[in-house]
Amino acid sequence: MSARPLQDYLSSCREMIAAEIRRVIPRDDRHTGGLYRLMLDYPLRPGKALRPALCLAVCRALGGAQSAVLPTAAVLELYHNAFLIHDDVEDASSKRRHELTLNALHGVPSAVNVGDGMLALAIGPLLDNMAVIGVGRALRILRLIARMACETAEGQMIELNWIKSGAVPRRLGEYSRLVHKKTAWYSFIAPMSAGAIIGGAQHETVARIARLAIPLGIAFQIQDDVLNLATCGDAYGKDSLADLWEGKRTLILIHAINAAPHEDRATALEILAKRQPRLGTELDTSARAHERSASDVEFLRRLVELHGSLDFARQRARRFARRFRAGLAHEADGWARSRHRDFLFELADYAIDRAT
Amino acid sequence: MSARPLQDYLSSCREMIAAEIRRVIPRDDRHTGGLYRLMLDYPLRPGKALRPALCLAVCRALGGAQSAVLPTAAVLELYHNAFLIHDDVEDASSKRRHELTLNALHGVPSAVNVGDGMLALAIGPLLDNMAVIGVGRALRILRLIARMACETAEGQMIELNWIKSGAVPRRLGEYSRLVHKKTAWYSFIAPMSAGAIIGGAQHETVARIARLAIPLGIAFQIQDDVLNLATCGDAYGKDSLADLWEGKRTLILIHAINAAPHEDRATALEILAKRQPRLGTELDTSARAHERSASDVEFLRRLVELHGSLDFARQRARRFARRFRAGLAHEADGWARSRHRDFLFELADYAIDRAT
Structure with a gap:
């Protein structure tokens, strides 16, 4: 199956959503310290617009109208971008979609506040x-959206605690629960459920579609982590090997650490107990000793290579994508054929085949 | 007039609101990384509960029921605490209500996320x-609350820009607009308007009560800034002279700088162009040169002393408090006598006489 129709679908969504977001964010920035100009930054950078596309596709596949779903789809994109802004602050990231992050450009205080403003707007x-x-x-x-924002904050808290305490989950179920809360809820469950609600679905149908969103979300997240490790340099739009610098507990890293012999595992845990180097501050040597170094990151990268953890993760992603496809085939059995329905089916392949 | 009835009113509100907040924040923290435990931290520290008290008092003075207004009053307190958490991150503050801030206790990432969780909840x-x-x-x-959160973010952005660019407003109108957006909206306008709406007021009455809230809010803010400068040590619950360390554009500092002769003004602006010393990082000497020092802060303190800026601010606060009292007397003319109505009148004195 060619990825062209899927890319076209995403592009047309992206344009509609960008126009809607421009409509929602006030133009008058005279007495606002430039708040609304900064709010537009992330949403107008080239992104996939996956969340609004999911919302639109489910709604329209069920027979709902585009004009009915557009405002909600745009709100989901606003939430997504607000979360990205705060995420970049929390992870001290310097790159987002091939440009500097808002915290790197304007400082942490402004970035925190712009995210708050978007959540309010x-x-x-x-x-x-x-x-x-x-x-x-x-x-x-x-x-739905209030629950979504709570689930996301819970997931974020779980991950921050793992990083802070140096913990690495031993069971994959813990990883799935994290992804379910931290990413799947706001990127898949809420957009697809919202589309279903606006498309006129009853409560039970909405609940089934929400369950369907979970394996798709996990497949997407695993592929995201695979791309972060397998892609060199800046092609991915985030810092190179950013996940390893950050010490992010990806399925890949969890697999590598749990597969490693005792000594390597202990070294890896020591590395993960260190801090990520911070942006923009000049620390003395004693402070640097508590931060992950380039050779630490290289150790983790080689551990992943040694234990075939990228392949393991790719395999898992395929399994989750197949689960989504099977569930969708069952659910969409009675739906009329449409490009919206087609788009949803194409996502199963896209989740695991995409290069960005 | 004794402050006892006012203190009793505030205490009884505080108890009701604490109970309501405990009801709203989930107890089950098993799969949430401790998110909800951290959410309870600030709201349960000893505070004035001024915002919920304003909301309750206006509603009940208009004849509304306590059970009708309690959830909204608790939500206003949740918003207030979420703003405090993010404010403390943005200002890199280390003390809040006589204890360490959330960012000092648990790090910036957790503090940002706990604030987000509260806004969602x-x-x-x-x-x-x-x-x-x-x-x-x-x-x-x-x-009302969506607008409130936007106004607060706009005000915060204006202030962050002043601090970042080293700007000091030359006209007091700019200061009033900042306070209107950054503090008065969420601390006075929204609580009093919400109380009026729930108390059954029509749109025009709500609008008049909202206008009444503005001078009260400005009086409170000026007194807050007076206390920060006039109180020594830890009695105030924030860092000593924190506003000067932070370079906050208080009415006091604005007055002192605009009253100062050219040379002192230039020195003060140079000091304000420096950064506030950051928490928890060990910087080398060259980085320290760009940060405000103890002698910088002492220079600003003496400038304030020299130009009688504390007295100027106290006078202004009295003028705003009188304006509120006159407006309230007019508005509350037809209201039945009640302790809720009395509380609102007592606030005019409390705004400018309180010691914390």
Whole structure:
């Protein structure tokens, strides 16, 4: 199957959503310290617009109207970008979508505040939704998004604690639970559920579609982590090997550490107990000793190579993608043929084959 | 007038709100990385509970029921605490209410995320409000709070830009606009407006009460800044002279700089162009040269002393407090006598006489 129709679908979504976001974010920046200009930065950088596309596709595949789902899809993209801004602060990242992060460009205080402003601004269109999709559906969407933001914060907290305490989960179930909360909820479960609600689905159908979103989300996350490790230099848009510098507990790293012999495992855990080097501060040598070095990162990279952890992760991703495809085939059995339905099927391959 | 009834009113509010917040924040913290335990930290530290008290007092003075207003009052306190957490990150503060800040205790990443979680959690009770105060009023409250969060982010952005660019406003109107957005909106305008809406006020009455909140808010903020400078050591619960270390553009500092002769003004601006010393990093001497030193802070303190800027600020605060009292007397003319109404009148004195 060619990826062209899928790319076209994503591009057309991206354009619609960019226009909608420009409509939602105020233009008048005279007495706002430039808040709204900074809010536009991340959403207008080249991204996949995957979340709004998922939301649109599910809604329209169920027979819902584009005009009904567009504001909600744009809000999901706003939330996504607000989370990215705060994530970049929390991970002290310097690159995002091939450019400097907001924290690197404007400092941590501004980045924290711009993210807060976006979370605040996103509530407006969800209230305006009442007039677009009715009070009942608009309230279901509000509940969904409030839950989504809580789940994301819970997932983020679990991961921050792993990093802070130097813990590495021994069971893959712990990894799946993290991905479920931290990424799948806001990137897959909420967009697809919102699409279903606006498309007119009953509660049980929405619940089934939400369950379907989980394996797709895990497949996407694993492939994301594979790309971060397998891609050199800047092609990926984030720092090179950023996940290893950050000490991120990816499926790949978890596999490598749990497969390693005792001594290597101990060394890896020591490396993970160190801190990620911080941005923009000149530390003296004694402080540097507590930070991960280039040779530490190289040790982790070789551990991953030695134990075939990239292949292990790719295999797992394929399994989750197949699970999504099987579930979708069952669910979409009665749906009319449409390019929206096709897009959802194409995602199963895209999740694990994409190069960015 | 004795401050006892006012203190009693605040204490009883504080207890009610603490109980409500304990009800709203989930107890089950098994799969959340401790997110909800950290959320409870700031709200349970000894604070004034001024925002919920304002909300309750206006609602009940208008004849509204306590059970109707309690969830909204608790949400306002949650927002307040989420803003405090992110504020402490943005200002790199180390003390809050006589204890270490969340960022000092658990690091910036956790603090950013706990604030995000609180903002997400606060949406739930605002949706549950539909069943408590009806769909119409609940939606007005949601709109109000969404606007409040945007105004706060705008104000914060203006202030961050002043600090980053080393700018000091020359006109007091710029200072008032900052306080209006950054503090008055979420601490006075939104709580009093929400109380009025839940108390059954029509749109025009709500608008008048919102306007009344502005001078009260400015009086409070000026007194806050006076206390920060006039109180020694830890009595105030924040770092000693924290505002000067931070380079905060208080009315006091703005007055002192604008009253100073050319040379002193230039020195002060040079000091304000430096950065606040950062927490927890050991910088070398060249980096320290770009940070404000103890003698810089002493220079600013003496400038304030020299130009009588504390007295100027106290005078202004009194003027705003009188304006609030006159407006309230007019507005509350037809209200039945109650301790809620009395509390609002007592606030005019409390705003400028309080010691913490």
